Amino acid sequence: MTLNKEILKKLVSAIPMTHPDELGCGDCFEQINEFAEMELLGKSAEKAMPLVREHLNRCGECREEYQSLLKALKKLKIYS
Amino acid sequence: MFNWFKKRSSAATYTNEEWIQHLTPPPLEAAILKLRSFLLNGLKAALYKNVDRGLDDFVQDIAQDALLKILDKLDTFRGESKFTTWAMKIAVREGYTELRKKRYQDISLEQHSSYHPENKEAVEIEHEQPGPDQLTHESMMVQKVMKIMEEELTDKQQKVLQHLMIEQVPMTVVAEIMDSNRNAMYKLVHDARLKLKNRLEVEGISPEEVLEQM
Numbered sequence: 024m025t026l027n028k029e030i031l032k033k034l035v036s037a038i039p040m041t042h043p044d045e046l047g048c049g050d051c052f053e054q055i056n057e058f059a060e061m062e063l064l065g066k067s068a069e070k071a072m073p074l075v076r077e078h079l080n081r082c083g084e085c086r087e088e089y090q091s092l093l094k095a096l097k098k099l100k101i102y103s
Numbered sequence: 104m105f106n107w108f109k110k111r112s113s114a115a116t117y118t119n120e121e122w123i124q125h126l127t128p129p130p131l132e133a134a135i136l137k138l139r140s141f142l143l144n145g146l147k148a149a150l151y152k153n154v155d156r157g158l159d160d161f162v163q164d165i166a167q168d169a170l171l172k173i174l175d176k177l178d179t180f181r182g183e184s185k186f187t188t189w190a191m192k193i194a195v196r197e198g199y200t201e202l203r204k205k206r207y208q209d210i211s212l213e214q215h216s217s218y219h220p221e222n223k224e225a226v227e228i229e230h231e232q233p234g235p236d237q238l239t240h241e242s243m244m245v246q247k248v249m250k251i252m253e254e255e256l257t258d259k260q261q262k263v264l265q266h267l268m269i270e271q272v273p274m275t276v277v278a279e280i281m282d283s284n285r286n287a288m289y290k291l292v293h294d295a296r297l298k299l300k301n302r303l304e305v306e307g308i309s310p311e312e313v314l315e316q317m
Contacts, residue, residue, distance in 0.1 A: 038300045055192055057183040092195045094148050
C-alpha cells in the first residue's frame with residue numbers, strides 16, 4: 024500500500040477550493056433540511072447558506088444524498 | 104365517515120408542533136403509521152435508481168430503522184424546516200449508508216481494520232527513484248511536493264487518502280473501516296488539504312504549477 028502521485032494530483036487539484044472555514048459532513052447534514060426547504064420554496068438557498076453549497080460541491084456523498092432528498096420531497100409534494 | 108375523513112385530513116397536515124406532540128413518548132400510533140408511510144413513499148422515489156432488486160423490502164427495512172432514529176433524535180429537531188423534511192433527510196442518509204455498505208461489502212473489513220499507526224509498511228510512501236531519462240520528463244517540483252506530502256501528512260491521513268482516492272471506497276465505508284464517522288473523515292481530509300496548501304504557500308509553489316508538471 025503506497026501513497027503516490029495520483030493522491031498528490033487529487034489533493035493539489037482540490038487546493039484552490041480549500042478554505043479553513045469549510046463545513047464538514049456533520050454540519051452540512053444539520054443544515055441540509057433547511058437548505059432543501061429554501062430551494063424548494065424558490066428562495067436563494069445558495070446565497071443564504073453558501074457554506075452548505077460549497078460543501079455539496081466538494082462532497083459527492085452529501086451531494087448524492089441531497090439530490091435524493093429533493094427527489095423524495097418533490098414526490099411527496101410537501102412544498103407544492 | 105366525516106369523522107374518519109376529518110381525522111385523516113388532520114394527520115396529513117400535521118404542524119411541526121403536532122408531529123412532536125404525537126411522536127413524543129408514548130407516541131400516537133396513527134402518527135407513527137403516518138410517518139412510516141411518508142418515509143416509505145419518499146424513500147422509493149429517492150432510491151429506486153440505486154436498488155436493482157427488492158426495492159420494496161429494502162425501503163421497508165430502511166424506513167423502520169429511520170423511524171427509530173427519528174424517534175430517538177426527536178429532541179434535536181429545532182424547527183428550521185418542516186418536520187417531515189427533517190425526518191426525510193434522516194431516512195435518506197440511512198438508505199445511502201446501507202447502500203454504500205452493501206456495495207462495498209466484499210471489501211474485507213478485516214483487511215482494512217489492520218491499521219496501526221506504528222505499522223510503517225501500511226503507509227509507506229512510494230519513493231520513486233527517477234533515472235536521468237525520467238528527470239527530463241518529470242519535474243523536480245513534483246518530486247519536491249511528493250516529499251512535502253510525506254512530511255506533512257500523518258500516517259492516518261495517508262491511510263484514509265489511500266482508501267478514498269485510490270481504492271475509491273466511499274467515505275461512509277472508510278469511516279467504518281477506521282472505526283470513526285464520516286464527519287471526522289471529512290475533517291481529516293480537509294486538514295490534509297489545508298496543510299498541503301499552507302506548506303505550498305510557504306514554499307512559494309502554486310498548485311497550478313504543480314499540476315502543469317504532472
